[in-house]
Amino acid sequence: MEMLIKQTSRLFVFTDLDDTLFNSLKKTGSDLSIVSTTDSQGKAQGYSSLQQQKLLNIFEAANGIFIPVTGRRTSSFLNCSLPTIKYTPYAVVSHGAVILDRNRRLLDEWHTFIDGEFNLAVWKSELVRTFNHLHDHFTALDNGVRVRLIVDQGLTAYICVKVSKNDYSKDKAKDVDSFLKSILLDDMLLHSNGRNFAILPPYARKEIAVKYIKNKLKIGEHDTVFSIGDSNSDLPFMRESDFLIAPNGSQILARE
Template structure:
């Protein structure tokens, strides 16, 4: 069998690891175009984000190519399931909660991932660290009346990350910089700060999109004859994207903006 015949026979898998928010859909300020489609809903069941014509076309290209699409999102499981795009929610796997959780095709915690986490990380120790930091930050921002809400996100029994959001009434540029600077100064070793506007996430070492993507690549035996696309917009997406064959980045991505 010639090299080209081998390539043709085996090169039948296209993997797409894709971020969601601001990549395949986005919230819309102002008038919603008639060509946009609702892609997620909020807690009230009303449309929260929309896919543009271009985003729809991109996803359709992947679908028609029989790509194995794997969402990679900072959204926790419940928020991920608010997505209304079947090609995203009806997948074999989904990486959620900034990479701390991998879901199977029934939207349950993947057994193999749970075993991996228990073997590689002390989840109880990190739970304790996150609770301690949660209490510290909650007290600090309450005392200074900063309009910052702090939450500990637990997904499928795993303490995944701390979520901080500045309320709209307080969220001017100066306040965002102040909060960012304080969090960076108090960030414990081995934790990572992900900032996006008035939203912040403090991530333990197992909440890394790249760790989860690498795990699934190994589990699915992604090899040299497979093709891997990676799509994303933020700095936290770059680590898993850089190990792909092709990177797809939206024009207005955070990646292109100077910090």
């Protein structure tokens, strides 16, 4: 064991947030849950169960270095109150389109990297065009589907499509999913989870951001990397780790 400790250096945990480290109070269903995130008005929105707290405690005790990897944009991410998540060297937000530094500002070198790889100006134009098309389409239908163009840290990140709670049904979600897939450009990706959809440009990929951070931190064969996530869209970045952890009942483990 002594030799193992000498030869290994660091432990990293790349982790999703929603439905992974916290859920709604209804889902946690325990008086041992703690508030983990709030809405823009400061009202409790997400809670960590005893089991979720225990998982964090295990990695904290092992001096794990946490890197959040979330679909949340910066403003929503900053509402997370878990100390483990608030104070991290980097954070991947907006489905991977943005990497934040320790001060929760856009990592300039990341912006330079994705602009060189993908030409952000061209993709901004494509996203705006797609947003306008979807906005006009769903506004005309008046069927409870809301479309937003998400700009984060000055970067046009992705298109958010959401079915309202009152209008949601599995059949409607399938219809929305099918329509969105029919209008996607070849390099776009659709993330679907319940009544929430995100149309992602090629630079909004969690796995690309995780690979970038791994290279920046020089994570190598003597380091150990865990990943935690709940949705199918998390799997690509989770495969960049040595061990994958998924909550019971998550989309990853669901059977059709």
